[in-house]
Amino acid sequence: MCDILKREFSWNNFRLFHQNKTDFYTFQWRWHPHIFLIYRSMIAAYSIGSLSAVLVEGGGPHIMVYLTIWTYLTLTLHFLTAAILAFVCHCTRCGDDQTNSIVLTQVQSEPIKAVNGSFQTDDGRKMSKSNIDDSSTADQETGHNSDESAQSLPWYFQGCWLVSIVAHHFTLVVTLVYFTALFPFMGIQGIAINDINMHGISSVLVLIDVAVGARPVRLLHVIYPIVFGITYVTFSAIYWSRDTVNNVVYNILDWNNPGLAVGVVVGLAFVVIPLIQLLHFGLYRLRLRLYDHIYLTK
Incomplete structure (x- = not known):
């Protein structure tokens, strides 16, 4: 565990670099690829259907001031781009080899281990000895180290990864804040179906996505949800400043009470968001361990 954390807290892990493109359009598990496309x-x-229903029922552009809508838009964008990426890459292989086992480089965050005469990375994906030798030779010839080789991840993969990080993160934030700090004080009986979709089922979908997908999780990627949150906080302050009475979006983010608002922002940025990142990372490592146990890769 100490070695894993040591590798995670590397400056390189702030970046959206990963050596295995297959992880972004396949299951973690050895299931048929057509199931993944379905x-x-x-x-x-x-x-998309849930978002459309919310936007139609919302009745105007004012609905866009809510963090819930920002987050669900991001989540929908993630699911849409992930689906497009999966179909494109399964049809074109995205430039990878035909075996669909494409760990060809060794990077600091995912060391290669010898297993029964073959080799694999921490995520359990096997590679041949010749691929390791070829990768090492290529690095020597180009003068690049293994971290630089990881930069081959295309920009559109990085974009999809960035959207998924923010969506996975803030979906859980919205669910947590809604059911702990907002809903109990609304004084309403029951809950609308759209609220269930955006504040409840959305988080279930995220947890399923984390459980079955093969996307990696980096601890230092916590910076991206924090930037997203700061962007929304800045927007809410500007929106409030135009009408300090009627433009209070949330009672817990009421800039007429700056002490409360700043306290909430600091608590989310330095406590809640990092804890959720630890949760995602823990689920990721658990997924890899289960993979090793089920498929006997170690």
């Missing part, structure tokens, strides 16, 4: 299609269609 899964991506269904979850994208569901999120």
